Amino acid sequence: MQTAAAVADFRTYPKICDIADVRVLEDQILVQWVDGRVSPFHHLWLRDNCPCTECVYSVTREQVLEIVDVDANLSAASACIDQGNLSLEWSGGHRSQYDPGWLRAHAYDDESRAERRAAKPHSQLWDSRFQLPAFEYKAVMEDPNALLQWLLALRDSGLTQIRGVPTEPGSLALIAKRISFIRESNFGVLFNVQSKADADSNAYTAFNLPLHTDLPTRELQPGLQFLHCLVNDASGGESIFVDGFAIAHALRTEDPEAFRALCEIPVEFRNKDRHSDYRRLAPIIALDALGEVAEIRMANFLRGPFEASVEQMPLLYRAYRRFIAMTREDRFRLVKRLNPGELWCFDNRRTLHARNAFDPSSGARHFQGCYIDRDELLSRILVLQR
Amino acid sequence: MQTAAAVADFRTYPKICDIADVRVLEDQILVQWVDGRVSPFHHLWLRDNCPCTECVYSVTREQVLEIVDVDANLSAASACIDQGNLSLEWSGGHRSQYDPGWLRAHAYDDESRAERRAAKPHSQLWDSRFQLPAFEYKAVMEDPNALLQWLLALRDSGLTQIRGVPTEPGSLALIAKRISFIRESNFGVLFNVQSKADADSNAYTAFNLPLHTDLPTRELQPGLQFLHCLVNDASGGESIFVDGFAIAHALRTEDPEAFRALCEIPVEFRNKDRHSDYRRLAPIIALDALGEVAEIRMANFLRGPFEASVEQMPLLYRAYRRFIAMTREDRFRLVKRLNPGELWCFDNRRTLHARNAFDPSSGARHFQGCYIDRDELLSRILVLQR
Numbered sequence: 001m002q003t004a005a006a007v008a009d010f011r012t013y014p015k016i017c018d019i020a021d022v023r024v025l026e027d028q029i030l031v032q033w034v035d036g037r038v039s040p041f042h043h044l045w046l047r048d049n050c051p052c053t054e055c056v057y058s059v060t061r062e063q064v065l066e067i068v069d070v071d072a073n074l075s076a077a078s079a080c081i082d083q084g085n086l087s088l089e090w091s092g093g094h095r096s097q098y099d100p101g102w103l104r105a106h107a108y109d110d111e112s113r114a115e116r117r118a119a120k121p122h123s124q125l126w127d128s129r130f131q132l133p134a135f136e137y138k139a140v141m142e143d144p145n146a147l148l149q150w151l152l153a154l155r156d157s158g159l160t161q162i163r164g165v166p167t168e169p170g171s172l173a174l175i176a177k178r179i180s181f182i183r184e185s186n187f188g189v190l191f192n193v194q195s196k197a198d199a200d201s202n203a204y205t206a207f208n209l210p211l212h213t214d215l216p217t218r219e220l221q222p223g224l225q226f227l228h229c230l231v232n233d234a235s236g237g238e239s240i241f242v243d244g245f246a247i248a249h250a251l252r253t254e255d256p257e258a259f260r261a262l263c264e265i266p267v268e269f270r271n272k273d274r275h276s277d278y279r280r281l282a283p284i285i286a287l288d289a290l291g292e293v294a295e296i297r298m299a300n301f302l303r304g305p306f307e308a309s310v311e312q313m314p315l316l317y318r319a320y321r322r323f324i325a326m327t328r329e330d331r332f333r334l335v336k337r338l339n340p341g342e343l344w345c346f347d348n349r350r351t352l353h354a355r356n357a358f359d360p361s362s363g364a365r366h367f368q369g370c371y372i373d374r375d376e377l378l379s380r381i382l383v384l385q386r
Numbered sequence: 387m388q389t390a391a392a393v394a395d396f397r398t399y400p401k402i403c404d405i406a407d408v409r410v411l412e413d414q415i416l417v418q419w420v421d422g423r424v425s426p427f428h429h430l431w432l433r434d435n436c437p438c439t440e441c442v443y444s445v446t447r448e449q450v451l452e453i454v455d456v457d458a459n460l461s462a463a464s465a466c467i468d469q470g471n472l473s474l475e476w477s478g479g480h481r482s483q484y485d486p487g488w489l490r491a492h493a494y495d496d497e498s499r500a501e502r503r504a505a506k507p508h509s510q511l512w513d514s515r516f517q518l519p520a521f522e523y524k525a526v527m528e529d530p531n532a533l534l535q536w537l538l539a540l541r542d543s544g545l546t547q548i549r550g551v552p553t554e555p556g557s558l559a560l561i562a563k564r565i566s567f568i569r570e571s572n573f574g575v576l577f578n579v580q581s582k583a584d585a586d587s588n589a590y591t592a593f594n595l596p597l598h599t600d601l602p603t604r605e606l607q608p609g610l611q612f613l614h615c616l617v618n619d620a621s622g623g624e625s626i627f628v629d630g631f632a633i634a635h636a637l638r639t640e641d642p643e644a645f646r647a648l649c650e651i652p653v654e655f656r657n658k659d660r661h662s663d664y665r666r667l668a669p670i671i672a673l674d675a676l677g678e679v680a681e682i683r684m685a686n687f688l689r690g691p692f693e694a695s696v697e698q699m700p701l702l703y704r705a706y707r708r709f710i711a712m713t714r715e716d717r718f719r720l721v722k723r724l725n726p727g728e729l730w731c732f733d734n735r736r737t738l739h740a741r742n743a744f745d746p747s748s749g750a751r752h753f754q755g756c757y758i759d760r761d762e763l764l765s766r767i768l769v770l771q772r
Contacts, residue, residue, distance in 0.1 A: 010658050027700065040696050044703045049691050061658065062588045062687040066596055067703070068710040106691045113693065180662075181570045186765075202448045210452055218761045220606035266675060272396050272447065276566075277768035278761060281675075289652060289667075301448040305435050305492045307499065310426050314413065317430045317453070324454040375604045375664055379572075382663035 010386055013101035019086060022079045029079055031086060031103065039107035043075045046088060049106070050096035117290075123350070124157050125246040127332050133157060137164040137343075140178060147178055148384040150345075151377060154224065158347035159241055159334075165228060165343045172228035172343060172368050180376035183222055185215060186276045193227070193367040195360045200273040202301045206234075206360045211242055211327040211352035212299035214371070216269040217278035221297060223374030225348040229338040233363025239344065240354040242332040244296035248285050250332075251323060252293075258319035263287055265316050268304035269297065279304070284323065295349045300324065327352060338367070349374070396772055399487035405472060408465045415465055417472060417489065425493035429461045432474060435492070436482035503676075509736070510543050511632040513718050519543060523550040523729075526564060533564055534770040536731075537763060540610065544733035545627055545720075551614060551729045558614035558729060558754050566762035569608055571601060572662045579613070579753040581746045586659040588687045592620075592746045597628055597713040597738035598685035600757070602655040603664035607683060609760030611734040615724040619749025625730065626740040628718040630682035634671050636718075637709060638679075644705035649673055651702050654690035655683065665690070670709065681735045686710065713738060724753070735760070 021032040028040045048067040050056075055065040076088045086098040104112070133153040139146035140162060153160050165171055173190060176182050182189050187201075195206040202209060215221050227239075252259040262284040270279040286295040308316050326332065338344065346353065348371070358365055407418040414426045434453040436442075441451040462474045472484040490498070519539040525532035526548060539546050551557055559576060562568050568575050573587075581592040588595060601607050613625075638645040648670040656665040672681040694702050712718065724730065732739065734757070744751055 010660070010663065028696075042696075042699050042703070045692060045699060048703075057588060057591070057593070059583075060585050060588050060591065060687075063689070064588070064593065064687070066686050066710060068707045068714075072704075072707065106693070108693050108696060108699065110695070113695070180572070184567045184570070186566070197445075199446050202443060202446050202450070205443070205446065207443070207450065219759070274396070275769065276765045277396065277772075278765050279768070280761070300452050301446075301450065303449070306431060307492070307494050309496070309499070310414075310428075310494060313428050313431060313494065317428070317434075318458075321454045321458065324452060328454075373605070375666070379662045379664050382665070383661065386663075 013099065013105045015084075015099075015101040016104050017100070018084060019081050019100050019103075022081060022086060024076050024079050026075070029076060029086075029088070031107070033104065037107075037109065037111055039104075039109045039112060041103075041107070044070070044072075045108075046076070046096060046098070047074055047090060047094075049098070050094070051098070051102075052094075052096060054094075121156055123245055125249060126157060126159070126243045126334075127246055128330060128334055130157075130159070130243075130334055132159065132161055132334070132336070134161045134163055137162055137166075137175065140175065144384055148381065151179065151381050151384070154345060154347065155377060155381060158243065158245070158350040160345050162343040162345060163341065165341050167230050167340045169230060169368060172226050172370060175343070176226055176370050176372055179224070179372050179380045181372075183371040183373050185218075185222070185371065186273075186278070189370065191369050193369055194365065195358075201271060206358050208357040209355045210300050210324070211240065211354040212301070213244070213297055213352060214299070214348050215271075215278075216282075216297040216299050217271045217280050217302055219280055219282075220373070221295070222348050222371030224345060224372045224377060225353070226343060226345050226368075226370050226372075227338070227353075228343040228368045229340050229366075230368060231364045231366040232338060232340055234358040234360060234365040235362040236356050237358030237365055238335050238337045238356045240356070241334045241336075241344075241346065242327050242352050244298070244350050244352045245293050247323065247326045247332055248293045248296060251326060255319075255322060257315065258322050259285070261312070261315050261319040262323060265308050265312060267297075267306060267320075269299060269302045270304050271302055284320070296352065297349075298323070298352060327354075347374075399485065399491045401470075401485075401487040402490050403486070404470060405467050405486050405489075408467060408472060410462050410465050412461070415462060415472075415474070417493070419490070423493075423495065423497055425490075425495045425498060427489075427493070430456070430458075431494075432462070432482065432484070433460055433476060433480075435484070436480070437484070437488075438480075438482060440480075441482075507542055509631055511635060512543060512545070512629045512720075513632055514716060514720055516543075516545070516629075516720055518545065518547055518720070518722070520547040520549055523548055523552075523561065526561065530770055534767065537565065537767050537770070540731060540733065541763060541767060544629065544631070544736040546731050548729040548731060549727065551727050553616050553726045555616060555754060558612050558756060561729065562612055562756050562758055565610070565758050565766045567758075569757040569759050571604075571608070571757065572659075572664070575756065577755050579755055580751065581744075587657060592744050594743040595741045596686050596710070597626065597740040598687070599630075599683055599738060600685070600734050601657075601664075602668075602683040602685050603657045603666050603688055605666055605668075606759070607681070608734050608757030610731060610758045610763060611739070612729060612731050612756050612758075613724070613739075614729040614754045615726050615752075616754060617750045617752040618724060618726055620744040620746060620751040621748040622742050623744030623751055624721050624723045624742045626742070627720045627722075627730075627732065628713050628738050630684070630736050630738045631679050633709065633712045633718055634679045634682060637712060641705075641708060643701065644708050645671070647698070647701050647705040648709060651694050651698060653683075653692060653706075655685060655688045656690050657688055670706070682738065683735075684709070684738060713740075733760075 018034045023030040288294040404420045409416040674680040
């Protein structure tokens with residue numbers, strides 16, 4: 001099935017069902033499957049997705065055909081089932097063959113689309129009773145299946161811990177690179193979370209930090225955050241986490257007007273020092289195309305003055321205060337002290353993190369952190385699942 | 387004015403107008419300015435923005451107060467003008483002072499908001515008659531004002547050229563770092579655009595590449611792209627650029643239904659090799675909160691099969707073909723051959739780029755490229771403008 005493989009790429013599309021019948025209509029072809037489903041495919045769609053080596057360059061597996069170069073009124077001159085494949089001859093003479101596994105996986109009748117939507121991974125919301133998914137450093141470094149299990153937990157629950165990580169500075173980079181390259185920021189490739197006299201953010205003080213996402217000052221907040229404990233002899237400084245998606249869902253039910261305000265009214269976040277001046281205006285809750293909560297953007301200490309209309313301002317304050325108040329409710333909070341050799345890895349755009357104040361005079365405290373984007377997480381999962 | 391500076395940060399807010407009068411209402415304070423403008427400020431907004439050293443940590447210039455810790459019904463017990471500042475005493479006893487320059491710059495009455503919106507930089511659309519903004523390497527490397535002029539041209543027109551760049555490999559990193567750190571991808575920190583036998587994208591062949599944005603397969607496409615010519619002895623391979631925003635605006639006027647389809651129907655882009663598998667579902671045209679065109683996402687050779695409802699599919703093909711056809715119209719296209727020592731720097735999310743096929747047997751051709759995000763461009767501009 002070489003022609004179909006050129007499009008199928010590194011993925012395989014097992015045959016779910018045979019093609020029972022094919023009918024050519026004016027602008028589309030009706031494929032009837034043995035299980036009774038009927039999938040319409042427009043002529044242009046099929047021509048666009050021709051997997052032959054003339055239309056797709058086999059080395060890169062990328063299309064060279066551009067559909068604009070085909071007559072808008074193109075239609076199939078003939079259509080048949082050939083050794084199980086859909087086989088077409090076009091009015092202009094070109095021939096195309098489609099593997100039934102690939103075709104079923106890309107059918108866009110309502111039933112097929114609903115089926116694919118239902119099969120997509122869903123976030124598993126959690127609260128204070130969350131059973132923290134913990135993984136061993138050695139297994140994640142050596143066993144691709146342990147790596148995959150960790151990454152799936154990260155994708156679906158947004159908070160994980162790794163134990164047994166060497167406490168040499170820089171060792172979090174080794175585990176981060178099991179996923180991919182690290183995302184740099186103005187704080188460096190790896191950043192050191194220590195109390196500093198010349199701090200350029202409250203993160204680098206001994207203050208308590210309220211629940212927040214990192215770098216809400218950027219158009220794309222970092223997808224994953226790693227926090228690796230090297231030394232933790234200071235009193236205080238416990239880590240606190242909440243599932244921002246769980247809070248957003250609760251707010252949506254308990255106060256829909258406040259929820260809408262946080263989805264619709266953009267807020268500015270900024271971080272400035274002598275060498276940089278980052279600002280980003282965006283709503284605190286972002287929804288995806290289906291209206292599902294996709295992202296939380298929140299760090300009170302990086303927030304600028306609200307700019308909304310005079311009429312909207314009281315609602316915005318009510319909604320903002322309510323959201324912050326919810327992050328403080330015990331029902332949502334997971335509180336844990338990180339020990340040397342342990343590492344948090346969490347979805348920075350979902351799981352808000354906080355730190356209790358610590359006493360730098362009581363002992364040393366040194367964490368290292370880094371970021372990786374969601375793109376790299378999802379790519380690594382797809383490669384491991386091949 | 388130390389208290390005001392703590393919030394004003396690295397920015398200064400010159401006094402535009404004196405405060406003439408202050409009135410305390412139930413949930414807000416009315417500030418009347420000498421020029422007659424009246425700006426309402428809610429009590430909560432003012433308390434939230436108190437710049438005193440108890441509320442803002444002066445080393446990091448970040449807020450430590452969280453507004454949720456203030457009584458929701460807080461109000462000012464007294465308000466007056468003190469040495470030109472707005473001076474408040476709160477019902478709980480705290481005192482706040484606001485510099486009139488800062489206050490005017492953050493007023494949210496309708497007039498002040500409209501004024502600020504009008505003052506924001508606007509994209510300057512261009513077509514085939516575009517006078518390409520070109521800058522000298524030496525000036526950009528040494529003179530902060532030349533650097534700023536280059537970056538403003540990049541922000542506002544989305545396409546610039548730098549001349550006189552050394553032709554040693556890696557020298558584009560020096561100029562990129564005048565802005566900030568480089569954004570890495572699976573193609574590396576710097577990528578080499580050469581014809582390769584084992585190409586993992588059509589970019590690394592000698593094929594013509596249709597007009598596209600780079601990495602539409604990522605949630606955030608890279609903001610800036612650098613392409614530096616080291617050697618160009620091969621025949622063919624001219625660079626072609628179009629202003630994607632200009633095309634989107636023309637489409638909006640000429641075929642609003644097609645424009646809406648490209649804004650609303652998401653399309654999958656993907657790039658896969660043995661080590662990565664990136665996919666991103668997003669519309670081809672993205673609008674900002676004000677409905678202005680903010681981003682184009684387009685690379686035919688990285689596009690997956692369309693998945694839309696059977697009813698929408700013909701419209702999506704019509705719109706997609708129309709957009710591609712417009713990128714081929716002479717009225718929009720700028721065609722230039724890049725010579726050794728010249729470098730393109732353009733807004734990858736706005737300016738589509740293409741390459742004519744070249745003949746690798748006719749001579750060597752070697753370009754190097756890298757990416758930087760829009761966040762870093764805007765930050766550098768703000769720092770240079772201080």
